[in-house]
Amino acid sequence: MTKVSITVNGQAHAADLDPRTLLVEFLRENLRLTGTHVGCDTSQCGACTVHLDGRAVKSCTVLAAQADGKTVTTIEGLAAGETLHPMQAAFREHHGLQCGFCTPGMVMTAVALVQQHEGALSEHDIREGLDGNMCRCTGYQNIVRAIAAGAAGMKA
Amino acid sequence: MYAFDYQRPASVKDAVALSGDETVFLAGGQTLIPTLKQRLRQASVMIDLGAIPELRGITVTADTVTIGAMTCHADVAMSPDVRAAIPGLASLAGQIGDLQVRNCGTLGGSIANNDPAADYPAALVALNAVVHTNTRTLPAEDFFTGMFETALAPGELVVKVVFPKPRRSAFAKFRNPASRYAIAGVFVAETGDGIRVAVIGAGPGVFRIPAMEEVLTKDFSVAALTGIAVDADGLNEDMHATAAYRAHLIGVLAARAVTSLT
Known part of the structure; x- marks a missing residue:
């Protein structure tokens, strides 16, 4: 032990x-x-x-x-009490999930990606940043949109 | 996983003292832990190198970049010093695995494992780097001895790698679309001893292509590579790519690396 x-x-x-x-x-x-x-x-x-x-x-x-x-x-x-983290709010707003199984990992990767990246995140940066996360429902489009919005929310 | 005892020494000396017949060093764990989970490996004692400060860090001098064995890929990729001194090396580190893997995986772990599809061996060989262990120093080309094999003796530990600064260097690789491992990768460097070209992913281990080095030393251009055929004999063949495909890919990637530098 x-x-x-x-x-x-x-x-x-x-x-x-x-x-x-x-x-x-x-x-x-x-x-x-x-x-x-x-x-x-x-x-x-x-x-x-x-x-x-x-x-x-x-x-x-x-x-x-x-x-x-x-x-x-x-x-x-991530959330502060009842207030969702901006990345969580963005996933809800942009419907960045379907079954939701991959969502906790997507959100945690997205937050770290924003924190670890210098300057603005391009769509290409987001897609490359998601290299290690798989979603079998959405086709990623709304996840990428949600992360772009969440990144803006985190900087606001 | 089979059961093991766990130790986390605070110095290289203590880590080496703990090692024995059935011990294993744990670096970033991104290969070792999945391998243990599949019961492809077992250990009586896991010696975690994660709490040894002397194994971590990046030092840049006028002529060299020195990277501690336990420095993770993300730290090399994001280091402003490495980016300025050897952009090709920072770029290679930023292409390993995925974001999460780069936050854990280490230089020392990667080269000690010497996976044929690992990226770092290409940089070490092309840049003519020197591997420092707890007992000796050896040139990269003598360190990598074969598929998943190195010159490391039992209980010997990689401490750091010293990269001489090249005039310029670049890495180009083609990833397997599913596993994201390199089907082939080519590192091209203009060093004090001329051009060096090292290949990973395509053969049983990292290797150089003297014919390309010769023509590029005379004329550093994509045109110079025209007509240099890579021999497919001995290259890897699997469901993803034939040996002939890999041989062709090496030429394409070498040209991409040269293009990015000219």
Whole structure:
């Protein structure tokens, strides 16, 4: 077993875990934060994307032990109370989802993309930024529109 | 995953001291963790290198760019210093995997794994970089020894890579549309010793093309590459591309890299 202490959505958590525990398992099964989804479990689809020390990572491909002493933000940590984060609001406004399974990962990647990108995001930048996130419903058009609007909202 | 014990040492010395017959070093984990999940590998002890400050960071001098083994691809891609000193290297780092993978995957992990489709080996060989381990230094061409094989001895650890600054360099690759791994990638560099051309994705490991280097050293232009045929013998063949297709692609990508520099 290995001891970890991880701050998730502003709250400190300590646990004694099997070292094999993936970060996504810790989030979903220990903390019951089930907004982060497991799609492929092979680091392709991006549904499990969370922020680790402010950077987008695939939480199915990070051990919980690697996050020891670090800060994690999940989809549950984006909204300020009842007020949606501008990226969440943009996904709703622009209908950037159909079944919704990929949405938590899309939104977390989108927020990190805006934060990690210098200058304005072009449509090309957004499409390239979504390389690691798959949606099997929408054809991406509205997701790309939502991210452009969300990026503007985040800078407003 | 098969069970393992987990250690997170704070120095290279401690990491090496922990290593033994059935231990494995964990760098960014973007290849290792999926491999462990599929039970294609197992380890008695996982030695996480993530808490060793001496393995991280980028230093630029007048003649070189030095990158710590645990520096992630995103940090290399976004570094204003690397972009200014060796734009081709920053561009290559920014094309590895996807955004999330680049935030975790590391230079040291990539070269120690030496996947035939990994991008970094092309930059190391074309730029004539030097790999520093905890025990020795060796030129990139001696470091990469074959498919998923390197000169690293058991328990030996990549500490950093020193890249001499080229006059100019560029990387061009063609990705598999599904996996996004390179079907072929070509790094062209004008170094102090003339032009060097290194290829990844197309063969069992990184390799140079002396015929292209010779003509480009005399005349750095796309026209100079005309008539230089790449031998398909020994190149990779799979459901995505034949060896002949890859051989042709190498010529196309070399021309794209040269075009971007002229």
